[in-house]
Each structure stands twice: as structure tokens, then as C-alpha cells.
Amino acid sequence: MASNEFPWELLDNRYNDRFQKLALQEVPVQRLTVRSAWNYRLFLERPEWFQYTIPGMFAMLGKRNPATGRSAVRAFSIVSAPHEDFLEFYIAVKGETIDDLLPLSPEDPELEKRILEYPYVSMLLQDVVEKEVEANPAYNNVLLGQATMGSFRYDTKDPRIAVFGFTGTGVAAGVPIVRGYSWAPSVRKGIVLHGVRNPADFAYQDEFKEHRSKYPDFQYHMFLSRDAGTPWHYGRGRITKVLAPAPQEMTGEIHPFEKLTGVPYDPNHVKLYLCGSDAMIKQVTDYAVNERGFDRKDIIHEKFFD
Numbered sequence: 679m680a681s682n683e684f685p686w687e688l689l690d691n692r693y694n695d696r697f698q699k700l701a702l703q704e705v706p707v708q709r710l711t712v713r714s715a716w717n718y719r720l721f722l723e724r725p726e727w728f729q730y731t732i733p734g735m736f737a738m739l740g741k742r743n744p745a746t747g748r749s750a751v752r753a754f755s756i757v758s759a760p761h762e763d764f765l766e767f768y769i770a771v772k773g774e775t776i777d778d779l780l781p782l783s784p785e786d787p788e789l790e791k792r793i794l795e796y797p798y799v800s801m802l803l804q805d806v807v808e809k810e811v812e813a814n815p816a817y818n819n820v821l822l823g824q825a826t827m828g829s830f831r832y833d834t835k836d837p838r839i840a841v842f843g844f845t846g847t848g849v850a851a852g853v854p855i856v857r858g859y860s861w862a863p864s865v866r867k868g869i870v871l872h873g874v875r876n877p878a879d880f881a882y883q884d885e886f887k888e889h890r891s892k893y894p895d896f897q898y899h900m901f902l903s904r905d906a907g908t909p910w911h912y913g914r915g916r917i918t919k920v921l922a923p924a925p926q927e928m929t930g931e932i933h934p935f936e937k938l939t940g941v942p943y944d945p946n947h948v949k950l951y952l953c954g955s956d957a958m959i960k961q962v963t964d965y966a967v968n969e970r971g972f973d974r975k976d977i978i979h980e981k982f983f984d
């Protein structure tokens with residue numbers, strides 16, 4: 679399906695009513711870079727009114743629906759760090775089957791269900807921004823709300839090792855924490871575990887690798903769940919392989935997490951920060967609580983998608 683055939687009018691359903699009264703302002707886009715076929719990085723000018731002080735915050739971001747004129751926004755984690763003078767977001771166009779989406783028709787009794795398959799705001803942001811910018815730079819803006827603290831709160835005072843488990847674009851919530859704080863061994867220790875389906879989706883890998891080489895106690899591990907036939911030797915499988923291993927993945931005396939990181943997998947040593955898919959968050963939380971003695975308050979999480 680070509681993007682200009684997107685059924686923008688039908689996608690603006692009643693679900694979006696709740697966003698119409700939000701305080702949103704037009705903010706200029708600096709640039710949009712495509713990281714892979716499905717994910718992109720969006721850079722905005724940082725407005726004076728934007729009160730972004732703590733890494734891990736998110737903001738409502740979107741465009742006007744081109745057919746209805748109503749705000750189309752969703753929550754997106756702020757990737758840039760508070761000290762940076764621009765705003766960055768990392769956004770997924772959901773799924774890999776846009777061409778397979780069934781056409782929407784107002785008469786379809788299954789309309790509400792089908793609509794859920796369509797990436798609405800993420801597609802609108804990517805597609806309309808690019809086209810409009812080409813046609814007229816005056817349209818080079820998006821709708822932005824105030825920075826908000828969600829559930830992804832990084833505890834700067836906790837002396838335990840911060841273990842970040844990210845799937846896909848979930849990494850967006852962690853980048854500002856890595857950028858925003860010192861990872862000198864005397865200050866704090868961190869371990870990033872990032873799981874993606876395709877090699878191109880290891881966004882921010884250069885940044886994490888630079889940290890890894892600079893700070894001896896900062897670890898970065900990549901997990902690729904689908905073999906794309908590339909020559910790169912990434913770690914295979916999902917992050918749950920070490921954070922919530924199935925009995926058959928528990929080979930040997932040492933837990934797979936400890937084997938990989940050298941750190942015991944227990945709440946005395948580790949605090950967990952999970953972001954991305956609901957399935958991963960549930961699986962790791964259940965495992966950490968039931969099998970490793972974690973309290974739920976030792977597990978900070980933000981769900982991006984089901």
C-alpha cells in the first residue's frame with residue numbers, strides 16, 4: 679500500500695478523542711533519518727518552553743491528521759539527554775507487513791479491529807513530514823506536548839548495577855540515561871542488553887560501544903533474534919535467554935546472565951530497567967520475582983507495545 683493511500687480519515691477514530699484537548703505546540707523538525715526500513719530517528723528544535731530535566735521522560739508527539747485536521751499524537755520517549763540543545767526521538771513504524779494490511783472500509787463490521795493493525799501516528803509522522811518538507815519548508819513541523827515523567831525512572835542513588843533490558847525501540851528510553859550520567863567505575867555500573875529482530879535495528883550501537891570502550895564497568899550486549907544472513911557476528915536469540923531463561927537454556931552451574939556479564943543475577947547486585955514489548959517485560963518480571971528473589975520495586979519498566 680502506498681503511503682498516500684493511507685486511510686487517514688478512518689484512522690482518526692474515537693480512541694483519539696482523548697488527545698484533542700492536550701496542550702500541543704507546533705515545533706520545527708531539524709531532520710529525520712531512516713535507521714532501517716521500520717525505525718527512524720526524528721530530530722526537532724528544542725523549544726524554550728520544553729521542561730525536560732530528567733532522562734527517561736517522554737512527550738506526546740504527532741501531526742495533524744491530514745483529512746480531519748485533528749491532533750494525532752502518541753507518547754514517545756525522549757532520546758536526547760536533558761543537557762542537549764535539540765530533541766531526538768526514535769520511532770518504530772509498527773510491524774513489517776504494511777503492504778499486507780487489509781483495506782479499510784467504513785461499512786466493514788470489523789473496522790475497529792482492523793484499525794488497530796494500522797500504524798497511525800508513527801506512519802503519519804514519518805510520511806507526512808518528509809513529503810511536506812519537500813513541498814514546502816513552512817510545513818516542517820510536528821505537534822509536541824510538554825515533557826512528562828512516566829514509569830521509567832532511573833534511580834541515581836541506587837548503588838546496585840543498573841541492568842537495562844530493551845527490545846526494539848525500547849532502547850529509546852535508555853539512551854538519555856547513558857548520555858546523561860557519568861559511567862566512570864567509581865560513580866556507577868551499567869549493563870545494556872538490547873534485543874532486535876534485524877541487524878539494522880541495533881540503533882545507538884556506536885554510542886553504546888564507545889561507552890563500553892571508555893568505561894570498563896559499562897557492558898553492552900546485542901541479541902539478534904532473526905538470522906538475516908549477514909556476516910556480522912551478533913549474539914543470537916532474545917534477551918530473555920539471559921534475563922528469563924527456560925529450563926532447557928539453563929546449561930551448567932552458572933546462570934546464563936552471570937556467565938555473560940560476570941555479575942550474579944540477584945537483587946543484591948542488580949536493579950532491572952526494562953523497556954519495550956509487554957511480553958518481554960512480563961516474562962522477565964515473572965522470572966526475576968519468582969526465580970531470583972526480586973521485589974517488584976526492583977524492576978522499573980515502561981511498556982511501548984504489546
Ligand SMILES: Cc1cc2nc3c(=O)[nH]c(=O)nc-3n(C[C@H](O)[C@H](O)[C@H](O)COP(=O)(O)OP(=O)(O)OC[C@H]3O[C@@H](n4cnc5c(N)ncnc54)[C@H](O)[C@@H]3O)c2cc1C
Nearest residue numbers: 689693752753754755769770793794796797798799800850
Ligand atoms: C511512555 C511511552 C513511551 C513510548 N515511547 C516510544 C518510543 O520512544 N518509540 C516508539 O516507537 N514507540 C513508543 N511508544 C509507543 C507509541 O506511543 C505508540 O503506541 C506506537 O508508536 C504505536 O503508535 P501508532 O500510532 O503507530 O499505532 P497505534 O497507536 O497502535 O494506532 C493504530 C490504530 O489503532 C487505533 N487505536 C489504538 N489503540 C486503540 C484503542 N485502544 N481503541 C481503539 N482504537 C485504537 C488508533 O487510533 C490507530 O488508528 C511509547 C509508549 C509509551 C506509553
